Amino acid sequence: MEANSHLMSMIYELKNKCVQVDLKLMEDLKISQSELLFFSSLSNCQVISSPELAKHMGLSLSRISRVVDKLVVNGFLDRKTDDLDRRAIKLCLTAKGKSIRNKIDNVRSECEERLLEIIPSTEIQQFEKLFSDIVLRM
Numbered sequence: 001m002e003a004n005s006h007l008m009s010m011i012y013e014l015k016n017k018c019v020q021v022d023l024k025l026m027e028d029l030k031i032s033q034s035e036l037l038f039f040s041s042l043s044n045c046q047v048i049s050s051p052e053l054a055k056h057m058g059l060s061l062s063r064i065s066r067v068v069d070k071l072v073v074n075g076f077l078d079r080k081t082d083d084l085d086r087r088a089i090k091l092c093l094t095a096k097g098k099s100i101r102n103k104i105d106n107v108r109s110e111c112e113e114r115l116l117e118i119i120p121s122t123e124i125q126q127f128e129k130l131f132s133d134i135v136l137r138m
Contacts, residue, residue: 021111029100034067035076039097039104047092049082076100 026036041056042048048056054064068091071077076097082088093101119127 018111021107025104025107029103031074031100032070035071035074036104038067038071038076039101042093042101047090049088049090053091071097 022033022036025031026033031039037057038053041053050061050064050068053068054061057064057067059067068077068079071091072079075094078092078094080090080092082090116124
């Protein structure tokens with residue numbers, strides 16, 4: 001039992017370190033947690049619909065509506081009518097939104113690089129598979 005609690009303790013410690021990176025990002029960029037979640041949910045796309053965004057963020061459409069309103073007011077997003085379906089609205093990153101997204105990506109890439117420096121290059125593939133298995137099974 002002792003080994004299991006030590007493993008969980010290490011996992012929580014790693015999570016806490018990642019949370020600290022996110023908190024510093026939010027402070028430096030002057031964005032909220034929901035805005036950080038939004039930028040993190042975009043993957044590599046810069047245009048998305050509200051239903052797609054809701055799915056990526058794990059939020060209801062009504063909650064997404066409020067998040068999107070705030071992102072538009074803060075200048076991170078523009079709403080545009082879809083050329084193929086005039087009823088559909090596409091959400092597009094503004095220049096300000098793209099800049100924030102790039103800063104987040106850069107900080108997280110630096111964090112990942114620090115992690116990869118710790119893991120021997122011969123074990124990275126095994127480490128990725130192990131983490132993938134853990135995430136899929138939990």
